[in-house]
Amino acid sequence: MNYQPFLNKTAIVTGAANGIGFAIAQHLVAEGANVVVNDLDHKAAAAAVIKLNAGHEVQAYAFPGDAGDPAFIEKMVDFAANITNSQLEMVVANAGLTEFGDFFDFTPESFAKVVNLNLRGTFFLCQAAARQMRDQSSGGNIVLIGSNVGARAYPNLAAYGMSKAGISMLAKQLTLPLGPLGISVNCVAPGATLTERTEQEEPDYAGVWAKLNPNGKVGKPEDVATTVAFMLNPAARHITGQTLLVDGGWTAYAPSPFFLREQAEDQPTAAPARNGTVLKTRNMEMVK
């Protein structure tokens, strides 16, 4: 018989109506899990659940609301734990938002938005889920969604990058209170991933990032979803406190005088290609 580690287990995925979160929910449903599909957008959450449940018995449950609000998060965890036998085995803190802006003009309002969802929401989702996992005394598995921008500076993303680096640190910190309870916490950090949102931001998103990533490809939501599933698998239980980048090698290379020389010779920025030659791409600033 096939190994089915997620069969009849319960997961929460926040921000799961679209993009990476939806791909994670889809992967877990396909592997037999019950999935609480959270999203701020009520209509989109309902539509996602219809798609996820098509052709089989109900496994996806919409629970729309603000994943940055601790009171809402507690209700969501209670809801999830009541789907089957008071058990919640998996949580994916995926909801996160990006506010671009020049450092000198960045407003307290934009800063609060980023921190409220990315840091406060992620922290209190971990807390509520871990309390539930502690009480059910069968352990659990938490995956936080970080970003390559939490590992490398990127134009106009100081607050976002800071928040994602904080998420990566949270995974390390939580090994101490949660390790003894059998709860793993890891961070999966996507690089540039083609989603409905990123395509809106840059129409040639796939083309640009295929050139900037050393593996010559843009990330797809499924690339992140399969990595999250690996981290959630009980077979990976000894991995905790880690950040795994899913970025086509983007964070592996650093700017060098070589790129500057190429830029001076031929205007556009240069990035390494798979075959060791140099690709001419548009200026990074244009990618945002």
Ligand SMILES: NC(=O)c1ccc[n+]([C@@H]2O[C@H](COP(=O)([O-])OP(=O)(O)OC[C@H]3O[C@@H](n4cnc5c(N)ncnc54)[C@H](O)[C@@H]3O)[C@@H](O)[C@H]2O)c1
């Ligand atoms: N797409 C990328 O290139 C990329 C790269 C690195 C990291 N990430 C991270 O991956 C995660 C998912 O990214 P994405 O591009 O798929 O996201 P997205 O911007 O497309 O948003 C996904 C969903 O989150 C929902 N959402 C927004 N605010 C919410 C809130 N307060 N509560 C609940 N849901 C909310 C949106 O309605 C949307 O359906 C984020 O944490 C993001 O920072 C994405």
